């Protein structure tokens with residue numbers, strides 16, 4: 534047994550939605566004992582930063598590089614929370630350049646895409662730091678027990694408490710449970726965790742709670758966009774052709790170019806040591822498959838550089854790469870939910886003392902940080918009076 538404590542509340546996942554939920558919840562319930570369990574080494578989830586041991590001094594945002602808030606419904610909860618993040622100096626307006634690359638690789642500065650519509654914000658530090666700062670605000674960090682590198686594979690509910698089991702056999706007990714990830718609720722868990730039943734379905738059999746049945750039905754139809762990200766560590770002297778001093782610079786490929794080069798977005802990220810990191814995103818299925826089947830990863834990486842150089846051949850601001858850059862590759866099996874979103878009305882079951890948040894809920898922020906934050910705020914608002 535990892536811990537004999539029965540927590541008031543356990544949170545599975547340490548992405549931005551979990552951090553927002555935990556910080557808001559604790560602010561209103563300072564005496565509660567809560568724990569957060571995350572399989573990764575730190576906070577941030579899909580909006581985190583690679584700080585590798587191999588490449589000292591490099592910090593590359595390898596998932597979401599920034600956040601964009603549309604909030605066209607003018608949701609006051611979201612608005613005041615974003616204002617709070619700005620006032621705390623956790624985020625600021627992201628006025629980095631965004632280039633849309635069209636067929637002729639000409640540059641067009643138009644700010645419109647799924648990831649750039651609305652107001653764009655950038656973390657004052659890295660993306661992982663943003664999640665850390667959110668949880669650390671109001672000195673709440675000490676109030677939470679963190680269990681990193683811990684993968685929950687089984688969940689049970691026995692009338693009044695939840696019992697979670699990790700892959701290593703550690704047990705965790707709590708009165709209430711929050712799932713900020715839907716892995717344990719979705720059929721992809723069967724393959725990923727090598728199980729024969731979806732863990733939440735096993736914990737709450739069919740016909741016991743209409744809300745849970747509906748939630749699982751919606752998720753049955755939810756799909757995910759896989760992505761590859763290439764983290765390119767450029768050489769000492771690599772720079773832009775022009776003078777550009779801001780932290781990030783984005784190049785977004787329009788559909789026809791995305792098909793041709795198999796890249797979706799390229800984000801240049803200036804490092805503290807003034808070197809330039811380049812993160813290339815791809816959701817091209819052929820490229821992902823050719824990575825999976827590649828016999829020689831080095832040859833595959835060289836092809837990525839060739840592609841990059843072709844794309845930027847006549848570009849006025851980007852230099853070609855030299856082929857001796859170091860590249861690490863991150864494979865996102867489920868980078869973003871897609872298709873069916875889950876209704877917010879299914880976020881909490883009082884009978885089973887379980888709540889859910891994350892970017893997989895309905896709303897214009899579906900599949901983005903905006904949706905993650907808003908779902909966490911709404912969940913916290915719904916349950917703050919219920920969990921006594």
Ligand SMILES: Cc1cc2nc3c(=O)[nH]c(=O)nc-3n(C[C@H](O)[C@H](O)[C@H](O)COP(=O)(O)OP(=O)(O)OC[C@H]3O[C@@H](n4cnc5c(N)ncnc54)[C@H](O)[C@@H]3O)c2cc1C
Nearest residue numbers: 546548549550572578579580597685714868891892901902
């Ligand atoms: C490559 C990429 C680019 C993106 N670009 C953008 C962008 O430009 N703008 C934007 O708004 N959004 C973008 N997104 C989406 C954005 O990153 C997500 O919407 C957001 O980070 C989701 O946060 P979350 O807290 O809901 O979920 P997550 O960050 O996924 O948090 C869930 C956490 O739960 C953990 N976990 C899962 N299962 C278990 C388990 N069984 N036991 C323990 N821990 C578990 C996971 O490790 C994860 O850390 C991008 C995503 C990716 C991957």
